[in-house]
Amino acid sequence: MIEKTFMMVKPDGVKRALTGTIIQRVEQRGLKIIALKMILADKELVGKHYVDDAEWCDSVGKKTMDSWAKRGVKSDETPIEIGKRIRQWLMDYITSGPVVAMVIEGHDTIKQIRKLVGDTSPHSAAPGTIRGDFSIDSYAVGDQLNRPIKNLVHASGNKKEAQNEISLWFNKDEVQDYKRIDEDLIYRT
Ligand code: UDP
Numbered sequence: 001m002i003e004k005t006f007m008m009v010k011p012d013g014v015k016r017a018l019t020g021t022i023i024q025r026v027e028q029r030g031l032k033i034i035a036l037k038m039i040l041a042d043k044e045l046v047g048k049h050y051v052d053d054a055e056w057c058d059s060v061g062k063k064t065m066d067s068w069a070k071r072g073v074k075s076d077e078t079p080i081e082i083g084k085r086i087r088q089w090l091m092d093y094i095t096s097g098p099v100v101a102m103v104i105e106g107h108d109t110i111k112q113i114r115k116l117v118g119d120t121s122p123h124s125a126a127p128g129t130i131r132g133d134f135s136i137d138s139y140a141v142g143d144q145l146n147r148p149i150k151n152l153v154h155a156s157g158n159k160k161e162a163q164n165e166i167s168l169w170f171n172k173d174e175v176q177d178y179k180r181i182d183e184d185l186i187y188r189t
């Protein structure tokens with residue numbers, strides 16, 4: 001199924017001059033960039049991107065708790081409390097420099113881009129993925145420095161996130177409709 005997803009090179013990816021490399025990985029897979037811009041996001045925008053809801057905080061907090069469990073770290077905090085703290089850290093991280101936001105279209109794009117991006121923690125992300133090839137950051141280092149994991153890119157996790165994020169970051173007239181030269185070869189006989 002042809003679908004759209006949202007992807008963003010985070011400030012660490014931009015500052016490390018990895019934007020071109022990241023875009024190349026998307027394009028060479030046969031996926032089409034249909035919107036692209038560099039912006040310095042403010043906290044209001046980032047606050048809407050990483051929504052302040054219990055479900056989101058719970059799922060993010062559980063990732064830290066799983067990493068604590070593996071390292072034998074004990075805490076009385078709930079996943080929601082941890083998730084809320086990470087959300088605050090993310091506000092500072094994502095507003096710390098320009099990001100490159102994009103909309104990508106293609107077959108099964110939401111899942112395929114997540115595969116290209118790799119695990120949340122670059123330390124455990126597979127080699128060959130963006131996070132696994134260009135970073136070694138981890139839950140442990142993030143915890144130690146009181147900051148989120150710097151993992152170079154964001155990619156929507158599911159259809160609902162993709163729709164919300166595309167309309168949050170782009171106006172309708174910023175999303176283009178064009179045909180890639182290899183589109184017939186990829187999708188037709
Ligand atoms: N994050 C973190 N620690 C965690 C979970 C998340 O630092 O325990 C940060 C990390 O930068 C991640 C972002 O919060 O990319 C959003 O978390 P999510 O679970 O949505 O991970 P993603 O979808 O980016 O892989």
Ligand code: MG
Nearest residue numbers: 154155156157
């Ligand atoms: Mg996510």
